[in-house]
Amino acid sequence: MSTWQALAADPCEVGESPFWHPNEQMLYWVDIPSKKIFRSNVFMGTVESWAMVAPHDLEPGCIAPARGGGLVIALRDGIYRARRWGGPLEKLAAALHNTKTSRFNDGKCDTLGRFWAGTIYEPRDAREAALYCLDRRDDGHAPVLARMAGGATVGNGLAWSADGRTLYWADTTAHVVHAWDWNASTNTLSRQRVFRQFPLKPPGWQPGQPGYGGRPDGAAVDSQGNYWVAMFEGRRVLKLSPAGEVLSEIATPVQCPTMVCFGGDDLQTLYLTTARHGRPAAELEAMPQSGGVFSMRVDVPGLPVNFFAG
Numbered sequence: 001m002s003t004w005q006a007l008a009a010d011p012c013e014v015g016e017s018p019f020w021h022p023n024e025q026m027l028y029w030v031d032i033p034s035k036k037i038f039r040s041n042v043f044m045g046t047v048e049s050w051a052m053v054a055p056h057d058l059e060p061g062c063i064a065p066a067r068g069g070g071l072v073i074a075l076r077d078g079i080y081r082a083r084r085w086g087g088p089l090e091k092l093a094a095a096l097h098n099t100k101t102s103r104f105n106d107g108k109c110d111t112l113g114r115f116w117a118g119t120i121y122e123p124r125d126a127r128e129a130a131l132y133c134l135d136r137r138d139d140g141h142a143p144v145l146a147r148m149a150g151g152a153t154v155g156n157g158l159a160w161s162a163d164g165r166t167l168y169w170a171d172t173t174a175h176v177v178h179a180w181d182w183n184a185s186t187n188t189l190s191r192q193r194v195f196r197q198f199p200l201k202p203p204g205w206q207p208g209q210p211g212y213g214g215r216p217d218g219a220a221v222d223s224q225g226n227y228w229v230a231m232f233e234g235r236r237v238l239k240l241s242p243a244g245e246v247l248s249e250i251a252t253p254v255q256c257p258t259m260v261c262f263g264g265d266d267l268q269t270l271y272l273t274t275a276r277h278g279r280p281a282a283e284l285e286a287m288p289q290s291g292g293v294f295s296m297r298v299d300v301p302g303l304p305v306n307f308f309a310g
Contacts, residue, residue, distance in 0.1 A: 003299040004253055004272070008045045009038065011291030013274030016218060017062040018293070020263025024156045027263055029273050029293060030060045037063060037073070038086070042295070044265055047253065048085050062117055066308040074104035076119040079134050079145065081310065092310070093134055093145035106156045106218055106259070110171055112166055113137055113309025118155025124173055129155045131169055133187065136310025143310065148189060148276035149180070155217050162225040162240065162303060170197060170216040172232065175200050179215050196244040207233065207255055207283045218259020222300045228259035230272065237272065253295065254290040262302020270298045
């Protein structure tokens with residue numbers, strides 16, 4: 001396994017939702033607090049940014065590519081469709097959550113083209129976050145946004161197993177990743193269980209101190225069914241087996257990795273977004289690449305990104 005390489009991009013406050021676009025051969029990601037979407041031709045070293053402007057100057061929690069071109073974008077107040085890069089936004093569905101206290105966070109599409117997005121409850125003092133699914137595959141009817149799961153505070157780590165039978169979803173605050181049996185055709189979840197519980201942050205722990213391995217943030221699954229998860233504040237990415245066992249640990253050059261995805265022609269490049277927002281000055285001085293985007297070659301290919309149908 002190789003070492004991390006930094007992309008030629010300005011640091012994000014909170015980089016998230018990376019995906020590799022196989023048709024464009026480009027890497028996409030968002031900076032949530034800065035209300036921007038980015039894409040990069042990693043071969044040329046070029047980076048483009050797209051600011052969310054009025055009347056849609058809201059935080060993009062997550063994005064996914066769409067069939068026919070463009071993106072589906074989860075903003076604070078709803079889910080939108082852009083037919084082209086930088087183009088106008090069409091609102092597909094209004095948010096079902098209270099937008100004063102919650103916003104969309106981590107999300108992506110399933111294999112049948114439905115868009116899933118979890119929320120974050122910003123006061124972080126109650127389990128008000130939920131996981132939603134938007135289905136727009138029937139052009140004759142309005143898109144349907146449905147609540148699929150709940151009981152979280154910060155929804156993260158959404159992914160599906162390689163065989164498409166298991167859905168993973170994390171609650172970052174609770175340091176837990178849950179798993180469900182998932183029926184793709186009926187789009188139903190059952191048999192919720194703990195996939196991996198991580199130790200909570202020790203009382204009084206401060207960044208730079210030992211004794212804390214971080215909490216689960218964004219994730220991706222490889223072709224062997226392993227679950228790769230960025231451990232926020234833990235300075236590491238973990239590779240977990242389908243049974244939830246730690247197979248390997250990859251140190252990161254920053255304290256707060258946020259999400260991984262697989263890319264490149266062979267899907268054997270692991271991309272990583274990171275955060276710097278609200279981090280202590282001493283940490284940023286010691287880790288000046290915080291907020292950057294990184295890549296590393298890995299031995300096992302990932303799964304290709306799923307496209308939104310609609």
